[in-house]
Amino acid sequence: MSGSADASGPLLLEARDLALSYGPTVALRGVSLGVARGEIVALVGPSGSGKSSLLHCLAGLVVPDSGNVFLDGTEVSRLSDDDRTRLRRDRFGFVLQFGHLVPDLTLAENVSLPLLLRGRSRVRALREAHALLDELGVAESAARCPGEVSGGQQQRAAVARALVAGPEVVFADEPTGALDTANGDVVMSLLTERSRERGITVVVVTHDHSRLAAVDRVIRLVDGATAAAA
Amino acid sequence: MSRGGRQGAPPGLLLRLAARGLRSGARQFVASCIIGGLGVIVLLAGLAVLPIATAQRDTQAARTPQPASAASDSGLLLETATSAYRGETIRGREVAVVGGSELRPPGLSEIPRPGQLVVSPALRDLLAVDPVLRERIPGTVVGVIARPGLVGPRELTYYAGVTAAELSADGVRVTTAFADPEFTDLAVPSEVRMGGPFISITFFLPVFSLFVIVALAGSERRDRRLSALRLVGLTARDVRLLAAVEAALMGVVAAALGGLAFVTSARTLAPHVPLGPGVWPTDVEIPWTGIVGAGLVLPFLSATVVDRAGRRARSMPTAGHAPAGTSLRAGRRLAVLATGVVLMVAAEPTRLVLGLDPAVAVLGLGCLLTMIGLCISAGPLARWSARAVNRRTSAVPGLVAAAQVGRRPDQSARVAIGMSLLVFVSGLLLSFFPLLSSSDAEAARDLAERVGGRAIIAQVSSASTVSEIAADEGVAAVIEAHVTGEGPGRSTMLTCPGIEQVAGDCTGPAARAVVAALRANQVVDFDLAPELVASVPLATWSEPVSQHSIVVLPRPSVDVEAVRTAVLRAGGTGEVLTTNERREVRMLETKVFREATLVALVLAALVGLASLTAGVLDSVQRQRRSLRMLHVMGVGRRDLGGALLRQCALAVGPTLVVAWVSGLLASVVFLRLNDTSTLTPPSTSVLGVLAAAAALPLIATALVIPRLNRLVQLRSPE
Numbered sequence: 001m002s003g004s005a006d007a008s009g010p011l012l013l014e015a016r017d018l019a020l021s022y023g024p025t026v027a028l029r030g031v032s033l034g035v036a037r038g039e040i041v042a043l044v045g046p047s048g049s050g051k052s053s054l055l056h057c058l059a060g061l062v063v064p065d066s067g068n069v070f071l072d073g074t075e076v077s078r079l080s081d082d083d084r085t086r087l088r089r090d091r092f093g094f095v096l097q098f099g100h101l102v103p104d105l106t107l108a109e110n111v112s113l114p115l116l117l118r119g120r121s122r123v124r125a126l127r128e129a130h131a132l133l134d135e136l137g138v139a140e141s142a143a144r145c146p147g148e149v150s151g152g153q154q155q156r157a158a159v160a161r162a163l164v165a166g167p168e169v170v171f172a173d174e175p176t177g178a179l180d181t182a183n184g185d186v187v188m189s190l191l192t193e194r195s196r197e198r199g200i201t202v203v204v205v206t207h208d209h210s211r212l213a214a215v216d217r218v219i220r221l222v223d224g225a226t227a228a229a230a
Numbered sequence: 231m232s233r234g235g236r237q238g239a240p241p242g243l244l245l246r247l248a249a250r251g252l253r254s255g256a257r258q259f260v261a262s263c264i265i266g267g268l269g270v271i272v273l274l275a276g277l278a279v280l281p282i283a284t285a286q287r288d289t290q291a292a293r294t295p296q297p298a299s300a301a302s303d304s305g306l307l308l309e310t311a312t313s314a315y316r317g318e319t320i321r322g323r324e325v326a327v328v329g330g331s332e333l334r335p336p337g338l339s340e341i342p343r344p345g346q347l348v349v350s351p352a353l354r355d356l357l358a359v360d361p362v363l364r365e366r367i368p369g370t371v372v373g374v375i376a377r378p379g380l381v382g383p384r385e386l387t388y389y390a391g392v393t394a395a396e397l398s399a400d401g402v403r404v405t406t407a408f409a410d411p412e413f414t415d416l417a418v419p420s421e422v423r424m425g426g427p428f429i430s431i432t433f434f435l436p437v438f439s440l441f442v443i444v445a446l447a448g449s450e451r452r453d454r455r456l457s458a459l460r461l462v463g464l465t466a467r468d469v470r471l472l473a474a475v476e477a478a479l480m481g482v483v484a485a486a487l488g489g490l491a492f493v494t495s496a497r498t499l500a501p502h503v504p505l506g507p508g509v510w511p512t513d514v515e516i517p518w519t520g521i522v523g524a525g526l527v528l529p530f531l532s533a534t535v536v537d538r539a540g541r542r543a544r545s546m547p548t549a550g551h552a553p554a555g556t557s558l559r560a561g562r563r564l565a566v567l568a569t570g571v572v573l574m575v576a577a578e579p580t581r582l583v584l585g586l587d588p589a590v591a592v593l594g595l596g597c598l599l600t601m602i603g604l605c606i607s608a609g610p611l612a613r614w615s616a617r618a619v620n621r622r623t624s625a626v627p628g629l630v631a632a633a634q635v636g637r638r639p640d641q642s643a644r645v646a647i648g649m650s651l652l653v654f655v656s657g658l659l660l661s662f663f664p665l666l667s668s669s670d671a672e673a674a675r676d677l678a679e680r681v682g683g684r685a686i687i688a689q690v691s692s693a694s695t696v697s698e699i700a701a702d703e704g705v706a707a708v709i710e711a712h713v714t715g716e717g718p719g720r721s722t723m724l725t726c727p728g729i730e731q732v733a734g735d736c737t738g739p740a741a742r743a744v745v746a747a748l749r750a751n752q753v754v755d756f757d758l759a760p761e762l763v764a765s766v767p768l769a770t771w772s773e774p775v776s777q778h779s780i781v782v783l784p785r786p787s788v789d790v791e792a793v794r795t796a797v798l799r800a801g802g803t804g805e806v807l808t809t810n811e812r813r814e815v816r817m818l819e820t821k822v823f824r825e826a827t828l829v830a831l832v833l834a835a836l837v838g839l840a841s842l843t844a845g846v847l848d849s850v851q852r853q854r855r856s857l858r859m860l861h862v863m864g865v866g867r868r869d870l871g872g873a874l875l876r877q878c879a880l881a882v883g884p885t886l887v888v889a890w891v892s893g894l895l896a897s898v899v900f901l902r903l904n905d906t907s908t909l910t911p912p913s914t915s916v917l918g919v920l921a922a923a924a925a926l927p928l929i930a931t932a933l934v935i936p937r938l939n940r941l942v943q944l945r946s947p948e
Contacts, residue, residue: 061461082465089463102458103451104254105247116243117463145254161462 011070012037012201013058013169018067020053020224027053028064029224037168040192040202042212045221051205052173054221058203059092059171060084071169089117093162093200095191097174100158101146107157108133108142114165132160136190152183159191163200170195172204176211188214239468248475251455258444263484266441266532270488270524277517278496285513286381293336293379297403304329305404306341307397313794313806315363320353321387322367326394328404335389335408337379340372342391348373349388350380352507366795382507435601435655435834439648440841442535443848445480446644470537477536481529489521560610567603570596571892577899589903593896597658600892604650604885608643611884619880627869631876634853642881645845645930649838649882649923650889656831656919657893658900684790686782688802695801696780702796704788708780835922842930846878850934854941871935878927890920 013035020028028050035041035058043051056062058069060076061084069076076087093114094100101110111129116122133142136156141149146157155175162170172191176184192214195202204215212218220227238244252259295308307326314320327341334341342348347369349357354371357364369390380387456469464472497511573596581589616635619628635642690696700708780802784793790808797806850857857870893916 082467085460085463085465088461094461096461100454100458100461102247102455104250104455109250113459113462117239119240 010036012039012072013203014070015054015058016068016070018054018057018064018069020050020057020062020064026224028057028067030067031221031224031226032067033219033226035169035201035203037201038196038199039217040195040204040215042215042218043203043205043221044207044209044212044218045227047207049221050224051207051221053224055171055173055203055205059094059169060087089114090165091168093165093167093170095155095158095162095170095172095175095187097177098154101154101161103146106143106145107138107149107153107160110146110157111160111164114161118165129160129164132164133157136160136194137186150183151178152180152187155179155183155187156190159187159194162191163194163198166198167200169201169203172202174205174207176206176208184208184211238471239464244468244472244475247459248472248479251452251472251476252479255451259480259483262441262444262480262532263487265444266438266481266484266528267487267491269438269441270485270521270528271492273524274488274492274517274520275496277520278514281515282509282513285510289336289378289381292409294408295335295405296407296409298406302328302404302406304331305406306331306333306335307394307403308335308405309397311798311802311806313366313798314808315366315386315791318386320367321385323387323389324392324397325389326392326397328394333406333408335379337375337377338373338389339376342369342372342389344391344393346370346372346391347388348375350375350385352384353386353388356386362791362795366791366798377510377512380507380510382509383501385507435648435651438531439644439651440837440844441484441532442647443644443841443844445477445532445536446539446848473536474533478529478533481532482525484532485521485525485528489524492516492521560607560613563603563606563610566599567607567888567892570599570601570603571895572596573599574892574896574899578902581903586903593899593903596899597654597896600896601651601654604654604889604892605647607888608646608650608881608885609640611888612643612646612881613639615880615884619876627872627876630870630873631880634849634873634877635880639881642849642877643885645842645878646882646885648834648841649926650885652831652834652838653886653889653916653919653923654893654896657890657895657897657916659831660897660915660919684784684808686784686790686794686797686806686808688780688782688797688806690780690802698800699780699782699797699802702793702800704784704793704796706783706785708782831919835926838923839926839929842878842882842926843933846874846927846930846934847937849877850874850938850941857938857941867939870938871931874934874938875927875931878931882927883924886920886923890916 011034015031015033018028018031020026031050031054033054043054045051053062057064057067057077060069060079063077067077071087071091076084079087088094101107102113105113108126108129111133112120112122112125115125115128120128130139130142133139133156136159138149138153138156138160141153141157146154149157155178158175162172170191175191176188179187188211191204192202194200202215204211206212295306298305305328307324307328309324311322311324312319313322323335325335325341326344338348340348345368347367349367349371351374353367354374357367357371367388367390375387375389452473456473459472460466460469493516496514496516500509500511500514503509573592575596577589577593577596580592612635616632616639620632620636690699696708699705782793782797784790794806794808861867861870897916
């Protein structure tokens with residue numbers, strides 16, 4: 001586990017000199033970093049340091065005020081909203097702090113969504129979703145809606161949804177932030193282990209240093225800049 | 231860039247997601263549909279008023295006797311005697327056949343012989359149970375008036391057979407036909423034509439506002455759902471389509487429900503309409519165009535409203551990282567309001583320069599823009615009031631309220647829209663009242679004030695009839711009003727406003743003498759020389775009539791109905807009504823309009839209360855975490871309730887005041903355009919509406935307090 005902002009292998013994801021402000025609040029000031037294919041990177045730092053903003057820029061959820069984000073050499077930050085949407089659908093997966101599951105779909109249906117969006121048949125998508133939920137230990141809750149299960153189960157389903165379609169990159173924003181230690185451990189290990197098995201790149205934001213053992217590299221942010229530059 | 235070529239989500243998936251969304255929000259969906267359907271029913275009822283009024287006028291015209299212009303030896307002799315009984319007007323006609331005529335009034339298959347009656351079904355039922363009325367209208371019922379002769383199913387009317395000699399003695403002319411073309415040409419009263427749509431709008435707008443509030447309730451959950459779908463890869467277009475389909479479906483079902491309810495029940499319920507003589511089912515025309523229009527407009531409006539409300543969720547897949555400083559573009563919104571007000575003010579100068587029609591158009595456009603302006607300016611007005619409060623208050627409830635309204639001004643002010651439209655439209659609606667007060671109804675009111683409400687007015691044709699009436703033990707006095715002439719459709723009694731009207735038309739010393747005499751004699755007992763009357767240049771006056779009016783004053787202790795019976799039995803004809811009833815008959819059309827207006831206002835206020843309560847409830851639900859947190863921090867429930875009330879007041883208050891002022895302005899301009907600038911605008915009445923509208927937040931908050939208490943209960947699980 002290194003503390004550098006630069007990846008050691010060929011870059012899949014690269015940020016160059018990213019700057020972002022929310023009105024008068026500066027979130028990012030000239031952040032640059034690279035993430036290699038298959039690498040698991042953690043973004044850490046105190047509250048308000050710009051971790052989530054950086055993750056959202058990398059994932060194309062937010063367009064930075066200046067600077068560039070490249071995925072496999074394509075500049076994500078210049079893509080249209082529709083193209084960024086396709087990127088999320090076809091190449092990314094997400095695990096956010098509160099799951100962000102669709103409240104009126106069952107866990108299985110939520111997990112099957114990325115497959116359905118890629119044109120998979122409903123039966124097949126649900127079968128694959130059930131299989132993955134089973135693998136992640138929440139098969140018994142597959143037919144329930146998010147509001148009817150615990151936070152830990154919701155997060156496991158979110159992990160399943162992020163992984164089910166075989167994305168190239170999974171972005172995880174405080175995936176264990178709303179969970180107790182035991183559940184947090186399970187979710188984090190599921191996310192990292194399954195990703196590593198499938199060669200998926202992971203960018204995870206966390207403020208919990210006990211979760212860092214499973215990652216390849218830690219990038220520390222302070223006041224909107226990487227620690228070395230801060 | 232992408233590995234897949236498809237842009238949007240598969241339609242089947244979108245449909246499944248839409249169906250699931252509707253199923254999970256079933257309660258809200260059903261509530262929206264019912265409320266929207268209610269609005270559609272009101273709209274359709276408003277559209278049906280004009281055809282009903284026209285059909286009733288046609289019936290009245292068709293049964294109006296047309297006396298022969300020259301002497302005729304074949305036809306019917308008819309003399310009207312309108313009376314009232316226990317608040318209901320009874321319209322009677324004495325009838326006799328002349329020369330074996332086959333002429334029949336509409337609805338009659340045979341003419342009753344002397345001593346016989348043909349009555350309306352409603353009167354037949356009343357006569358069967360009421361001996362006092364049987365004494366008043368003696369005779370054997372031999373038939374029932376059919377539909378073509380009746381304005382409504384509850385109309386109380388009869389034809390009483392008498393001998394031709396009796397009516398000839400009264401100077402009655404022979405009727406040779408029925409149907410009055412002039413009457414038909416009068417068509418529908420202008421107040422129905424003008425007021426009907428306003429009444430309909432008065433009620434429809436708050437109902438639609440409530441529909442919008444309920445449709446948008448739970449927006450937090452919807453935003454979460456849409457943003458989650460965006461996150462997994464639905465495009466902004468997909469999500470927009472999804473939300474629009476759900477909302478449009480709501481609108482379609484609401485329109486279908488409302489249309490279906492109206493089509494299936496309007497004709498069944500028509501006879502029971504508690505206004506006037508009721509409505510014949512066949513007079514109710516189903517406004518198919520309105521139903522189709524509602525079916526198109528309501529889905530469009532609901533989809534637009536939901537679409538605008540969901541912009542943030544569409545554009546922000548995480549729905550939590552909205553850039554700060556979202557602009558309300560307050561200037562543009564207020565510009566619409568200001569343009570509306572300026573156009574209203576410009577209506578009067580427009581009349582002076584271009585004439586009345588362009589001026590009415592300018593006023594109409596001004597009103598429309600003002601109403602749109604009120605809808606879209608509610609947010610900025612609420613935000614400014616919140617800022618003002620925020621700067622001045624240090625009390626927790628005020629701060630919490632100002633913060634909440636300031637952060638979500640549009641959402642908070644949504645509840646104000648329906649009521650502000652109500653207050654604005656009421657300004658226009660209530661300005662019809664002073665207009666109507668200047669009509670004959672006002673003259674009749676004057677008469678009632680002069681001779682007392684219990685005095686009975688009737689027509690008599692001979693002095694012996696007067697003597698007979700005066701001899702009745704219940705009669706205190708009989709005042710004769712020797713009338714020298716009467717105008718078509720006008721009262722034979724000249725009252726003060728009538729005198730002024732004559733005065734306005736008179737020139738020359740002789741005419742002035744007539745006016746002076748009329749003024750001196752006021753209402754009754756004037757006996758003028760025919761040559762003086764002839765000098766009054768009133769073209770509408772006909773030749774002197776043989777009948778004259780009497781005013782019968784009952785003794786205070788005697789029942790007025792007994793005296794009326796005596797007058798009728800003695801041969802009193804015409805409108806045998808007390809002065810109060812006479813005033814009510816004169817005001818019948820305006821009364822229906824007034825009652826309908828008041829009913830619409832009260833119902834609209836109730837709907838406004840429902841929409842406020844729904845809005846406050848949604849707001850409480852949305853703020854539950856912060857409210858609970860405040861409670862944890864030591865803010866009491868009373869203070870939390872106070873904060874809710876202040877939120878309501880901040881959101882609603884400023885818009886209501888602007889609506890009140892602009893409604894009054896519309897009223898003043900409207901009255902001026904009608905050449906009635908001397909009339910006072912209904913400022914007090916509109917102020918009353920404003921006060922009622924301002925009280926509604928209090929009631930709505932009180933209704934929501936129990937829910938608030940449950941939500942902040944610390945032991946309850948979240």
